[in-house]
Amino acid sequence: MISFSVDFWYAGIGAALIALSLLAFLLSKRLLKKLLAFNIMGSGVFLMMVGMAQTQNDGAADAVPQALVLTGIVVAVSATALALVVIRRFALASVVAALAAENKAAENDAAENDAAEKNGAERTGSDTAVSDTTVTDTALTDPNLNKNGDPQ
Amino acid sequence: MIAFDILLGLGMLLAAAGVFWSADLFRAIVMFVVFGVLLALAWLRLQAPDLALAEAAIGAGLTGVLLLDTLSVLRAKKTAAGKLPPVDQQLLNTFTSTRACAAQNNHGKGHENLRFLAVGLLSLGILIALQAALFMRPEAAVNLPSMVAEGIPDAGIEHPITAVLLNFRSYDTLLEVAVLLVAVIIGLSLRIPSNSNEQQAPSSALIGARQAAYAGVISEDGGNDPILRNFTQRLIPLVLVTGGYILWAGSTMPGGAFQAGALIAAAGVIARLAGYNIASRVDQLLRFGLVLGFLVFLTVAASVMFGGRPFLNYPDGWAGSLIFFIEAMLTFSIGLTLLSLFVHSPGDGAEPNAKSSQRSVKSGSTVGSDNGVGNRPPGNSGKAEADHD
Amino acid sequence: MMPLLLIIPLAWAILCILLPQRWLSLTIRAGLLLQVGAALLLTADVYVNGPIEYALGDWQAPLGIALIADGVSVTLISLSAVVALFVAFYAQSYLQRYEHEQTYFWPLFWFLLASLNGIWLAGDLFNLYVGLELLGLAAVGMVTLTGEKPALHAALRYLYAALLGSLAYLAGVAILYGAYGTLAIPQLGELLDANITTFVAIGLISIGLLLKTAIFPFHYWLPPAHGGALAPVSALLSALVVKASFYILARVWLDMASEINSHVVLYSAAQGLGVLGAGAILWGSWQAYKAAQVKMLVAYSTVAQLGYLMLLFPLAIGTTAVAAGLAWQGAMLHLLAHGFAKAAMFMSVGTLVLAIGHGKVNDLAGVSHRIPISLFAFGLSAVSIMGLPPSGGFNAKWLLLQSAMASQQWWWFILLVVGGLLTAAYVFRVFRISFVEKATHEFSSTSSTLDFTALALAAIAIAMGFFSQWPLSLLQSSGFQGGGL
Secondary structure, three states: OOOOOHHHHHHHHHHHHHHHHHHHHHHOOOHHHHHHHHHHHHHHHHHHHHHHHHHOOOOOOOHHHHHHHHHHHHHHHHHHHHHHHHHHHHHHHHHHHHHHHHHHHHOOOOOOOOHHHHHHHHHHHHHHHHOOOOOOOHHHHOOOOOOOOOOO | OHHHHHHHHHHHHHHHHHHHHOOOHHHHHHHHHHHHHHHHHHHHHOOOHHHHHHHHHHHHHHHHHHHHHHHHHHHHHHHHHOOOOHHHHHHHHOOOOHHHHHHHHHHOHHHHHHHHHHHHHHHHHHHHHHHHHHHOOOOOOOOHHHHHHHHHHHHOOOOHHHHHHHHHOHHHHHHHHHHHHHHHHHHHHHOOOOOOOOOOOOOHHHHHHHHHOOEOOEOOOHHHOHHHHHHHHHHHHHHHHHHHHHHHHOOOOOOOHHHHHHHHHHHHHHHHHOOOOOOOOOHHHHHHHHHHHHHHHHHHHHHHHHHOOOOOOOOOOOHHHHHHHHHHHHHHHHHHHHHHHHHOOOOOOOOOOOOOHHHHHHHHHHHHHOOOOOOOOOOOOOOOOOOOO | OOOHHHHHHHHHHHHHHHOOHHHHHHHHHHHHHHHHHHHHHHHHHHHHHOOEEEEHHHOOOOOOOEEEEOHHHHHHHHHHHHHHHHHHHHHHHHHHHOHHHHHHHHHHHHHHHHHHHHHHHEOEHHHHHHHHHHHHHHHHHHHHOOOOHHHHHHHHHHHHHHHHHHHHHHHHHHHHHHHHOOOEHHHHHHHOOOOHHHHHHHHHHHHHHHHHHOOOOOOOOHHHHHHHOOHHHHHHHHHHHHHHHHHHHHHHHHHHOOOOOOOHHHHHHHHHHHHHHHHHHHHHHHHHHHOOEHHHHHHHHHHHHHHHHHOHHHHHOOOOHHHHHHHHHHHHHHHHHHHHHHHHHHHHHHHHHHHHOOOEHHHOOOHHHHOHHHHHHHHHHHHHHHOOOOOHHHHHHHHHHHHHHHOOOHHHHHHHHHHHHHHHHHHHHHHHHHOOOOOOOOOOOOOHHHHHHHHHHHHHHHHOOOOOHHHHHHHOOOOOOOOOO
């Protein structure tokens, strides 16, 4: 049963959208762009799901894949929102890090200031300069914590 | 009509290409919303009005708002951070792919081209494979739509999609609501409270900083703009009533908890943009609201087991009313969840904003250490920004 | 009994969101015990009565969704219940110094468990998609808990890989539904036909799951995420989370597609999966040997150990029934032993890191005097990971070796031997340094709960060397190819 139908056409468009957004996802270096690509790829998968299923149903609506796609849309928006939250927090951490470094440079003269805190920033800062994969259990390098051992 | 379908399909591809090829992220997001509208039309052509509604409200609408909001916050941060050193820019450029990182740092341009070629071939291969799968598909041996039609009289609900979502495959929906809940829990865990007491809403100063990010969308003191307030006061009840209608309609025609929930969230977003401080909730109450829908769903699904029925079954004759009750609670919680993901996102003005360099540095440090998020040294690592253009 | 394994973790997730902090400790312990009890009862039921199917909402598949408990699923349910029990006790002690993280760890912990149980029991392809997403988002959330920049960086990588993986999986599921009109796995198993549409669908599903299981060369996201998270989180991620997507992969290839998987296309692809496993073993072990941070060493060890699981496919597909049965038993035993041992390893290493204040391998000197129990736990788990007797890891590798011989695929035999030597190399690197007498560091004291929970899990991994016939006899009641031996 291979003939042109609305369902078949949109399933094909869905496949093209998947390929196109895969290209964008893998080539783009920007996090938000990748997220957009993820969303469009999802839409492509959803189109394939409904379109392909309905070609099997003589072009009549099939409630099951439509319900699955509704679930999929909600899952996709959850994932997108989560990604955005993490991106925002990451950006904030970056800005704070940048400003702290600036601060350290500015206050280098005033030696009596808060030595412990500065050491903390310096130590962890140099860790990541080496490599982005040398992730330590970062809270443990925290000078404010754990000086007196176990809290128990 | 075939001409319309062809145009619409190609239009979707063009819009998607527009998203990927715009250098400017703002334009890319606008193109993404355009894509969403076209997709909603395509769903109508595929006889899926529920999906058209969901795509317009959630897929394009809410996702678009979330993306634009994040973009404005990121841009505000970028100005705050000033110039970034080159090493970290590279780190960030090649963010999600170590192979890309290696390619860029070590081998330069030639390998970059190789990567383009490899990814291009991969995408082409996927395209061919998908189309082949589509063209060569066998005739389906199982006819699920007819089983759905047979099951509808016992499902307690007339609209087949709602019947699938909340009766035949209600287990999927239960887990799906859990997914939403997980997302909002993480959102809450990553928010930056304004002071050490987490239960307090962001202070007005933070809201002010946040609104500055909206310059161009609303006036800087949008909260006091009488015209905007007046307009919002009329718009919000309208949106809420529409949401209620969509929820009610879901039992017999397109509509349901998720679309209605998205509308409720939209009302909240509008109110928020107009400067209403709807975030000032007691934390405990907020949590209760967020889990209410899931709690009711799980309780109903599990309590029938005391009567010897299987999990997620509805007692005879009760299915319709129980489903409506669950949907109503879900609508409320989904609306609140989506709204919380918007309102409680981290970085809402918590970054040091437009102060003298020395002062802002100080406040930058306190964000890291004195806010109850934990006692951390300021700035744990290098400096970079999540997304720069 | 089956729905209880979903209801308990979901209900406890809600409780952990709503209840005030001071009631949480006892509530969580009660939930854990209930969970273990339910898991054991279900296991006993399946052991006595064979596989059970449960129609959710009383709607029979394919219209509704069925839960299926067979020997394999109950084994994995018991694994996750027991690992979760000890990790949770560890976490209750470990997280006392992380007040903020604690609030959000527990709801995510229970959602993670619910999704794991959902995946072990699932009988429906789309339901597995939702389960995978729940698992993935909860896992990413756990990595972000500290809000530290490196952790967020790792979490974003993890999230993007997970999202791409689940879309590939979903695309495959969409094609299968479009071609056969059903999502129920047992029904698809009867209907599947060796044609292009099926191959494309299985290919997409496999790529997505390989990405989520972090099989070489898709492993890039795993080490920073597992190495950068809090110790109890790392334990859960390495011991359980990556196994879920492997389990689905095995279900798809050896259960759902068992009728057609000796077709030349799938047979060659199965050999390809074995090659990826070989790459994982060699590359992961080498990276573990080079790692500067001890947690990264353990994380790369996970990359390598996941490679052994992939040997299941070339050893069980297109070979004799005897070889397939041995491969199947070996892979399952490896999964169990690695689950216990790796959780113990991350927990003991977490304690060591707490005590010396940071995680450089070269600064572990003196550990043997100051924190002997945790080091002992590390040592026991390392015995199992290396595959030395007596341990679950040894029995698993022995079965895999026998399977390679039975199917005359000597190249996998060589790989297994080389892999064992490489593992020994990176493990002994830790031992050599930790038994240096002179401590270069100050040590802070740690709670004994941390020591003994890790020790208990490591002891289980060793004990499996003596009692491996228990899980193996359970495996016989499953729909898997070769599982009936």
